[in-house]
Amino acid sequence: MATEHVGELLSGYLDGELTQQQRQRVTLHCSGCEQCRDDLAELRALRERISGAPLSELGEDQWRENMNDTTVQLSRGIGWLLFIAGLLVAGFYALYHLMIDSSMSFIEKFIIFGVYGGLAVLLFSVLRQRLIERKTDKYKDVEI
Amino acid sequence: MKTQDMREQLAQMGNGAHALATQILGNSEEAADAVQEAIAKVLGRPGSYDPKKGSLAPWFMRLVRNHCIDLLRRRRAEPLEADALPATGPGPEASAEAAQRDEAIRSALAALSPDRREIIVLRDYMDLSYAEIASVLDLAPGTVMSRLHRARMDLKETLTRYE
Ligand SMILES: [Zn+2]
Numbered sequence: 001m002a003t004e005h006v007g008e009l010l011s012g013y014l015d016g017e018l019t020q021q022q023r024q025r026v027t028l029h030c031s032g033c034e035q036c037r038d039d040l041a042e043l044r045a046l047r048e049r050i051s052g053a054p055l056s057e058l059g060e061d062q063w064r065e066n067m068n069d070t071t072v073q074l075s076r077g078i079g080w081l082l083f084i085a086g087l088l089v090a091g092f093y094a095l096y097h098l099m100i101d102s103s104m105s106f107i108e109k110f111i112i113f114g115v116y117g118g119l120a121v122l123l124f125s126v127l128r129q130r131l132i133e134r135k136t137d138k139y140k141d142v143e144i
Numbered sequence: 145m146k147t148q149d150m151r152e153q154l155a156q157m158g159n160g161a162h163a164l165a166t167q168i169l170g171n172s173e174e175a176a177d178a179v180q181e182a183i184a185k186v187l188g189r190p191g192s193y194d195p196k197k198g199s200l201a202p203w204f205m206r207l208v209r210n211h212c213i214d215l216l217r218r219r220r221a222e223p224l225e226a227d228a229l230p231a232t233g234p235g236p237e238a239s240a241e242a243a244q245r246d247e248a249i250r251s252a253l254a255a256l257s258p259d260r261r262e263i264i265v266l267r268d269y270m271d272l273s274y275a276e277i278a279s280v281l282d283l284a285p286g287t288v289m290s291r292l293h294r295a296r297m298d299l300k301e302t303l304t305r306y307e
Contacts, residue, residue: 007293008289008290008292008293008294009289010293011289011292011293011296012274012289012293015267015274015289015292017273017274017289042300043296043300046268046296046299046300046303047268047296049245049249050249050253050264050265050268050269051268051269051271053246053249053250053269054246055159055163055166055167055250055253055265055269056158056159056160056162056163056166056172057172058158058159058162058176059159060155060156060158060159061155062158063154063155063158063159063179063183064151064155066180066183067151067154067155067183067187070183070184070187070188071187073184074187074188
């Protein structure tokens with residue numbers, strides 16, 4: 001052959017990534033070079049085999065289902081956040097009214113404060129636990 | 145981009161991403177976890193994707209790839225070579241001959257170096273353009289064709305050993 005083999009241009013040709021000039025060069029060369037013609041045919045067959053090969057055995061539906069799980073987790077997180085915010089506001093509001101209420105004795109106030117204060121502490125410890133679990137969240141290391 | 149559209153696109157890309165992650169990590173289950181983690185991260189912060197900077201596929205593939213490389217680094221182990229890639233079973237309808245051909249392709253792919261496997265999966269399995277592949281792999285756009293061609297010739301040669 002007078003001209004050099006077209007080499008990597010065969011891949012570009014196959015993928016439709018060549019300029020018009022490069023395409024013409026490939027067509028012209030291949031019309032007179034059996035080796036490049038064979039290479040091109042083999043590369044084309046190889047490409048088709050890979051695109052049809054089961055390189056992943058998982059189905060689209062699996063990804064959809066997993067995504068739904070993720071959404072549930074996310075909305076649960078938002079739910080907790082709203083719940084805590086509401087509870088804090090209600091707690092301070094109640095505490096304020098308890099303090100300014102003059103119809104109750106100190107003992108009565110203390111008992112009420114003890115019951116609700118105890119509940120608040122319990123809730124706080126549960127939340128703290130959840131927060132620790134969140135810190136070990138396996139998704140946190142994925143860099144975007 | 146609407147979250148619903150994004151979810152649908154991610155679902156469609158799941159298998160491609162899984163194939164890529166499998167090629168990098170050398171393990172189908174770990175790869176599925178890695179893709180799942182990447183998807184969860186994207187859905188947790190959908191605003192991190194900027195449609196003005198290109199389509200979702202290369203952006204997401206890059207994210208998946210970087211995450212896989214991170215996992216490898218943390219594992220402090222080399223990607224498993226050669227026969228370490230698991231046989232992902234063919235469907236029951238696949239004939240024995242087709243199954244054998246698929247098996248040969250998988251074995252040949254597994255015998256290539258990781259960077260050659262990657263570029264082949266991105267182009268021939270995922271159908272990304274050269275420009276997109278360059279952005280996923282952090283390559284100069286002009287080098288994609290030659291790398292891909294070398295990888296393909298390598299695969300073609302390697303495949304003869306498995307058939
Ligand atoms: Zn030639």
